[in-house]
Amino acid sequence: MKRVVVTGMxxxxxxxxxxxxxxxxxxxxxxxxxxxxxxDPTEYAVRIAGEVKDFDPASVMDAKEVKKADRxxxxxxxxxxxxxxxxxxxxxxxxxxxxxxxGSGIGGLPAIEKSSIIIETxxxxxxxxxxxxxxxxxxxxxxxxxxxxxxxxxxxxxxACAAGTHSISEAVKTIICGGADKMLVVSAESAVTGAGVxxxxxxxxxxxxxxxxxxxxxxxxAERDGFVMGEGAAALVLEVYxxxxxxxxxxxxxxxxxxxxxxASHITTPSLDGPARAMKAAYNMAGKPKxxxxxxxxxxxxxxxxxxxxxxxxxLGGKENCPPMSSIKGQIxxxxxxxxxxxxxxxxxxxxxxxLPPTINYENPDENCDLDIVPxxxxxxxLNVVMSNSFGFGGTNGVLIFKKI
Numbered sequence: 001m002k003r004v005v006v007t008g009m010x011x012x013x014x015x016x017x018x019x020x021x022x023x024x025x026x027x028x029x030x031x032x033x034x035x036x037x038x039x040d041p042t043e044y045a046v047r048i049a050g051e052v053k054d055f056d057p058a059s060v061m062d063a064k065e066v067k068k069a070d071r072x073x074x075x076x077x078x079x080x081x082x083x084x085x086x087x088x089x090x091x092x093x094x095x096x097x098x099x100x101x102x103g104s105g106i107g108g109l110p111a112i113e114k115s116s117i118i119i120e121t122x123x124x125x126x127x128x129x130x131x132x133x134x135x136x137x138x139x140x141x142x143x144x145x146x147x148x149x150x151x152x153x154x155x156x157x158x159x160a161c162a163a164g165t166h167s168i169s170e171a172v173k174t175i176i177c178g179g180a181d182k183m184l185v186v187s188a189e190s191a192v193t194g195a196g197v198x199x200x201x202x203x204x205x206x207x208x209x210x211x212x213x214x215x216x217x218x219x220x221x222a223e224r225d226g227f228v229m230g231e232g233a234a235a236l237v238l239e240v241y242x243x244x245x246x247x248x249x250x251x252x253x254x255x256x257x258x259x260x261x262x263x264a265s266h267i268t269t270p271s272l273d274g275p276a277r278a279m280k281a282a283y284n285m286a287g288k289p290k291x292x293x294x295x296x297x298x299x300x301x302x303x304x305x306x307x308x309x310x311x312x313x314x315x316l317g318g319k320e321n322c323p324p325m326s327s328i329k330g331q332i333x334x335x336x337x338x339x340x341x342x343x344x345x346x347x348x349x350x351x352x353x354x355x356l357p358p359t360i361n362y363e364n365p366d367e368n369c370d371l372d373i374v375p376x377x378x379x380x381x382x383l384n385v386v387m388s389n390s391f392g393f394g395g396t397n398g399v400l401i402f403k404k405i
Contacts, residue, residue: 003241004172005405007249008087010079011345013232013332014050018082023349026331027378029360031214033228033333038192046201048213049192050230050333061147070108070134073143075233075338076188080144083235084184090247099152099180100141103167103187105160105337105392106196108135113195144186144235152180160392161297163187164234164340165400169258171238181240187341188233197229203268207300217334218361219298219327220305220369227299230333234341236348252348253402256385257286263395270304270391276311278397279389283315286401291316291323292381293356295343295388296373298327299334306368308389319370324381326374330360340390344400351383351404 009019014032016022025032033050041047057066057074060081066074089098115131133139138156145154153174157166164187171183200206207226209216217228244251259281263274275297283291296308309325316322328346335342350357355378362375383404390398 002176003254004175004238005241005244005254006236006252006348007239007244008083008237009235009252009345009348010082010086011232011234011342012052012055012075012078013335013342014052014230015332017055019345019349023346026328026346026357027355029331029358029376031331031360033213033216035213036192039194041197044197044201046197046206046208047210048216048228049197050228051192052231068130068134069143070111071190072104072107072188073134073140075190075231076140076144076186077147079188079233079235080148080184080186083237084148087237087249095149096151097181098150099154099174099183100145100150101155101167101171101174101183101185102138102141102144103157103163103337103341104137104140104189105158105163106189106191107137109191109196110193111135113193140186140188144184148184150184159396160394161334161336161339162390162392162396162398163337164342165344165388165390165398167341168236168344168400169260169398172255172258175238175240181243183238184235185238185341186233186235187338189336189338190231191336192229192231200229205301215361217300217330219296219300219329219359220366220373221362222364222366224300224302224305227301227329228333230335232332232335232338232342234338234345236344251405253351253404255400256403257282257401259285259399261397265395268393270307271395272307272310274395275308275389275391275397276314278399279311279315282387282399282401289385291385291387292383293323293350293386294325295347295386296325296327297389297391298329298359300329304391309369309371312371322371324356324372324374326357326359328357340388340398343388347386347388347402351386351402354380354382356381
C-alpha cells in the first residue's frame with residue numbers, strides 16, 4: 001500500500017493568520033474568543049465567538065473577485081496559499097495528477113442568509129448572480145483548484161464537524177487507490193452569522209458565558225456548558241512518500257491510520273460507541289502503535305467530553321494506558337467543518353516541536369474526564385505518533401493517526 005505523507009501546511013483561525021503564529025498562540029494558551037463583531041449580536045442569547053481578525057480577502061484574490069466568493073472560501077484560499085508555498089511544489093509537476101479534497105460543515109451560510117433577506121425585502125430579481133457559486137461547499141475546492149492549477153480529482157466532504165478530518169482521509173484514499181500522486185486538502189468554515197449563532201443557540205449547544213468570553217470554552221471542565229463557535233481554515237499538501245523523498249521535500253509526518261464510523265443513534269447527541277469504533281479502526285489500521293498524544297474533539301459540551309474520555313479508555317484498556325489528551329477549542333472555539341483540518345495541522349506541528357498543546361480554562365475537575373488533559377499549560381514531550389478525533393452531527397465520525405518520520 002502506498003505511503004502518504006504531509007509536505008506542506010497552512011492555517012488561519014482566531015489567534016493567528018498563519019500556521020506559525022497560530023500554533024505559537026495556541027501553545028501559549030492565548031484565547032481568540034470575544035464578543036461577536038461580524039454582525040450585531042445584541043438581541044441574541046449567545047454573543048461570543050472565535051472570529052478571524054485583521055484578514056483582508058483581497059490578499060488572496062483580486063479585489064474585484066472577492067464578492068464572487070463567500071468568507072469561508074476566502075479563508076480557505078489563505079490556508080491553501082500558505083500550504084502550497086510551504087510544500088515548494090516543483091514547476092514541472094504533473095497537475096493532472098494533483099487533486100483537491102475540500103471540506104466544510106455548512107459552507108456559505110452568510111451568503112445564504114444575506115440572499116434570503118434580499119428576497120424578502122427587495123424581491124427575487126435582486127439576488128446576486130454570484131450567490132450560488134459563492135455558497136456551495138464544493139466551490140471551496142473549485143476556487144482553490146483554479147488558483148493553483150490542480151486538475152486531478154476535485155472532491156468535497158460535507159460531514160458537519162468531521163468534514164475537515166474526512167477531507168484528509170478522502171485524499172489519502174485517492175492517493176492509495178492511484179487516483180492522484182498529490183492532493184491539496186483544504187477545509188474552511190465561517191458560519192458566525194445570525195442564522196448560525198441563533199440556530200446553534202436554539203439547540204442549547206452553545207456556551208452562554210457572554211460576560212466572560214475568554215473563559216467560555218472549557219473542554220473537560222466540570223462546569224462546561226456548551227461549545228463556542230469559531231471560524232477558520234486549514235490546508236495540507238499530501239503526496240506519495242517516495243515522491244516526496246525523491247524531490248527532497250520536508251516531511252511533517254506520515255498518515256498511518258484513519259477510521260470512520262456512524263453512530264446510527266441520534267442526529268445531534270453523540271454516542272460513545274460510534275466515536276469508539278472510529279478510533280479503533282484508525283488504531284488498528286496504524287498497527288496499534290504506542291500513542292504519544294491525542295488531540296481530542298473536546299468540544300466543551302457535557303456529553304462529548306465525557307464520551308470521548310470513556311472511548312479512549314475503552315480502546316486502550318484503561319486510564320493507565322492512555323496518553324495525554326488535550327483540546328484546543330478553548331483557544332479558538334469550535335471551527336465546525338474546519339476543526340479537523342486545523343487540529344491535524346496542530347498535531348503535526350506538535351510532533352515537529354515536541355510540545356503538547358494545553359487545554360485551557362480547566363478549573364474544576366470532572367470525575368468523568370479523568371485523563372491527563374494537559375491542563376492550562378503546554379508541556380514539552382517527545383511525540384512520535386499522535387491521534388486526532390473529529391465527531392459530527394448526524395453521528396459521523398473521523399479519526400486520523402500521524403507518525404513522525
